[in-house]
Amino acid sequence: MDYLLLLYSNEDGWKQMTPEQQKQGYASYMAYTEALKKAGAYKASQRLQPVAASTTVRVTDGKSQVLDGPYVETKEQLGGFFLIEAADLDSALAWAARCPGASHGTVEVRPIWAMDPNTDQTYRALTAK
Numbered sequence: 251m252d253y254l255l256l257l258y259s260n261e262d263g264w265k266q267m268t269p270e271q272q273k274q275g276y277a278s279y280m281a282y283t284e285a286l287k288k289a290g291a292y293k294a295s296q297r298l299q300p301v302a303a304s305t306t307v308r309v310t311d312g313k314s315q316v317l318d319g320p321y322v323e324t325k326e327q328l329g330g331f332f333l334i335e336a337a338d339l340d341s342a343l344a345w346a347a348r349c350p351g352a353s354h355g356t357v358e359v360r361p362i363w364a365m366d367p368n369t370d371q372t373y374r375a376l377t378a379k
Contacts, residue, residue, distance in 0.1 A: 252293065252362040253334050253342040258326040259355025261300055278350040286334060291345060293333040301327040326355055333362075 264272065286292035306317040332349070336342040339361070346357040 251336060251338065251342075253336055253339075253345075254360045254362060255332040255334060255342070255346050255349060256328060256358040256360060257330045257332075257349065257351035257355060258358065259329055259351060260325060261327045261329055263354060275350065282348060282350055283332075285348070286332065286345065291334045291336060293335055295330065295332040297330040298328060329355070 264275075267275065283292065283295060308315045308317070329351075332345075334342065334345055336345060339359070342359050342361075346352060346359045349357050351357050
């Protein structure tokens with residue numbers, strides 16, 4: 251099963267680190283990525299640009315509203331993700347606990363909902379005649 255590990259932290263924390271701390275932090279993420287790859291669990295990952303670069307879209311009464319920045323104020327921002335394959339939730343949680351982001355923020359573990367019409371039972375039930 252595939253799981254998305256969503257990494258939340260205070261994005262200003264990186265700026266407050268010394269260059270040596272940043273170097274160590276980067277190295278820990280690279281080591282984590284390599285561990286995922288060696289275990290065959292790695293599927294994808296990306297780091298996100300700061301929340302100030304985001305745009306929020308909402309449709310209300312059929313009209314699109316576009317807002318600069320995030321819609322809600324939070325202390326932690328979504329900063330990146332890892333898409334992994336794990337045997338079960340316990341395995342995904344174990345990978346999340348090993349993620350460097352868990353030591354300075356939050357890692358949300360979310361199962362991926364398959365949208366394949368050949369294997370998705372919900373899709374087949376909704377489209378059955």
